Amino acid sequence: MADAAVGFVVEKLGNLLLQEAINLYGAKGKVEWLQRELRQMQCFLKDADAKKNNGGIVGESIKNWVTDMRDLSFEAEDIIDTFMYSKLRRQQPGCIGFIKRYMFIFVDLIHKHKGYVDVEGIKTKLHDLSQRRSLYGIANIGETIGTTISQNVIPILPQLPDDIDMVGFDDEKKKIVQELVNVNNANLSVISIVGMGGLGKTTLAKSNYNDHEVIISQQYTILEILKVILSEKSETSSENTIQTLSVKVFEKLKKGKYLVVLDDVWKADVWNELLKVFPDVNNGSRVIITTRFLNVAKIANLTIQPHELRLLNEKESKELFLRKVFPRQDIETCCSADLVEYVHQLVQRCGGLPLALVVLGGLVSTKQTKDGWRKVVVSMKRQFAEGGKRCLEILALSYNDLPYYLKSCFLYFGCFKEDEEIPTISLIRLWSVEGFLPTKNDKTIEEFGFDCLEELAQRCLIQVTKGEYDDSKYCRIYDLLRDMCISEAKENKFLEIFQNDTANCAKMANAARRLIIFNEIEILNYSKSKLRGLFYGHRNLGLSFRALKGQLGKFKLLRVLCLNTNHMSEFPTKIKSLIHLRYLYLEGFLFKEVPSWIGHLRNLRTFILSSHKLKKISDSLWTIGNLRHVKLPMLFWDDPPNMGNNVPKNLQTLKMIKAGSWIGNTLPKLTNLCKLSIHEVSNDHADTLSSSLQKLGHLASLYINGHEIPSDNIITAFQDQHCLKKLSLYGSLNRKQLPHNDVFPQQLVELYLKRSELEQDPMATLEKLPHLKYLELFHAYKGKQMICSATGFPQLLSLKICFLYDLKEWKIEEKAMSCLKSLWIVKCKWLKMIPEGLKNVPLDKLVLEGMYKEFMNRIKENTGEDWYKIQHVPNIYSSYYYVSFFNLV
Incomplete structure (x- = not known):
């Protein structure tokens, strides 16, 4: 009791000292003033950028002013974040936080005095910049976001080919x-x-x-x-x-x-x-x-x-250009007479370079009026240099035409490897935690992020593609565009790619806001602590952690940390001090436990972890109120989570969690969940799981793993909901037949059944799902006959039937699977022959793996008795091995 009283007095004294520090140096008022000024600086930068993009003449003086204003805004942001770091550190919970509040009282006083001096320095520099600004006519545009996404953008992502169109070759x-x-x-x-x-x-x-x-x-x-x-x-x-x-x-x-x-x-x-x-x-x-x-x-x-390869001639250039400006239209009639001269001028400027034509075509496709075309032509009046530089000039033109916030989104592609397939959802989450995506009242952050991707793809600056066997989306950037992206990013101090080269280190001047390290290095010679993002290693190459030892703790303002290391056995303790972290990605680790101090990362929104030996995650993780997305290791299910009462109610993604009492106690409270995967589900969880799932009105993707899955309870839980698009069930179902179609979620787009051990033909139910596009049956059916009825599976694009060992006969009736493009038949060893009805299915791809010799002889090209059933399929592959592509959530 006495100790508690002493603690209370000490805490009171500490609060008085801190309040005195604020009064003495005016730290709080200074920071608030600086926050207002930072918003003004950002508006000035957007206005200068808009003036440049609208055809204004940008001389060296204005460019220097913009550079100085950007640097000053960085400096202001650093002061604000440093102040917030000190504030957050004092707010850490528990005994450690209690002690720190007093240990650092006088250190904080020193920091506040330094902050006061820094803010006064900002004032002086800002006054000088304001005087110079008036000379260049750069006016404040107010507290607006800047250019918004065009209302005329095509609402569907363009179906771009793997690379630029084939014309002239x-x-x-x-x-x-x-x-x-x-x-x-x-x-x-x-x-x-x-x-x-x-x-x-x-x-x-x-x-x-x-x-x-x-x-x-x-x-x-x-x-x-x-x-x-x-x-x-x-x-x-x-x-x-x-x-x-x-x-x-x-x-x-x-x-x-x-x-x-x-x-x-x-x-x-x-x-x-x-x-x-x-x-x-x-x-x-x-x-x-x-x-x-x-x-x-x-x-x-x-x-x-x-x-x-040669440059394209004028006719070929015009064809390629018009394909991009007017997709899915007849290029002979698509261009109106009043635009013909502009087409001629723009095509000439590209000099027959295909990529330049594609990118410029993407830019012009966003201009819906003759005046919009004219402005593009005017901005290209000067002569371009020869060769690759000409293309870079045109690429830069399309980049400069982007809205202000979209430029940051585009420059972020420099953080990834060349030719890397980037999951779009991961990219959008990174944009979000970096603060690139403005808030829109009528849209979620993810919806607005997809709008940004859509516009970048519309302008042919990136590609957005869908997975062949599921509904996942990926994006990538052409290598030449990536070169331009990195060049622009370095010039704007947006990022720096670190090489193990002392000359390169000196050139960097330690000023970039993001640091990218893809190569093995001995030591990271980077002294500045103002980084906001650190990318270390990548998905295909883990790096040694030794280069980060002694450095990681210095980057106290980090918001994004992506580490891919080689078999590190302990959780990096320096992460504990990175209390600004919003995105934490750890891969290649072999530690067994995530420590309790993970709860100190109060700003953390995304936590992605890979460790083959992980056995325990501290319950303090679930006390982080800002958590949005959690993905744990696939092998982590020794203990179910203990979320308690203080659950992260904003949680949207929860992957790889073991079933337990939390399903009834906590899951119903996670009403914002969109993606969920649970392991070791059994009949014991049937009622609580069904009841809880009915309360998750936003759930779009569900993965369930278990020895005996209560399928009826899971499926009927979504009978009256319309959000569930993807369902994956991995394990024996407690009933040997699927529930009736009437209770199936009618909005399902993807369905994956693995080791279901069904005894009745599942096709009778599944073929009636009106929106189903991707279906995989893996060890799912033990019957001998399977029938796809006429008009069944009206939207199905991809079907995989794998390891149906007892299947002998498969019948496809006329007009069944009228949209099917991809079919895999894998190790259905007793299947006698290709179904007769397959001859009417418009397949693009047929894969046959591990089938018996008699089956394969029947489909030999030109000579096999079943060849006529598949001779219309342009791509046929066969082999005697199989690799599973079973989809998780």
């Missing part, structure tokens, strides 16, 4: 095809495609080999290239040297005929090293390389002339 494509299939040449042949950036080398390569390609990025090492060819991207064994992997690759390729595509081979010595791993066994194997360097192409094959 038909002859080259025919020659390459002839070289690929030349039966008179059984030797290993290397086919080279040469040209400057943006000419369409990758496009041409992909058009000849568009499935299962091996794409090699310019920034990869030879070691990584060998891993990719072996499909061992995540391999981290120290035994994996170039020599050992070269032997593995050679032995793998020697076993059969192969086609390997190497995109953007950049040095002759790299090719000479790689050539050793491609065996020549006189079976007609081929290697295609693309390169910007003619000497590399000539070295690659002395007997075959390289395919040197």
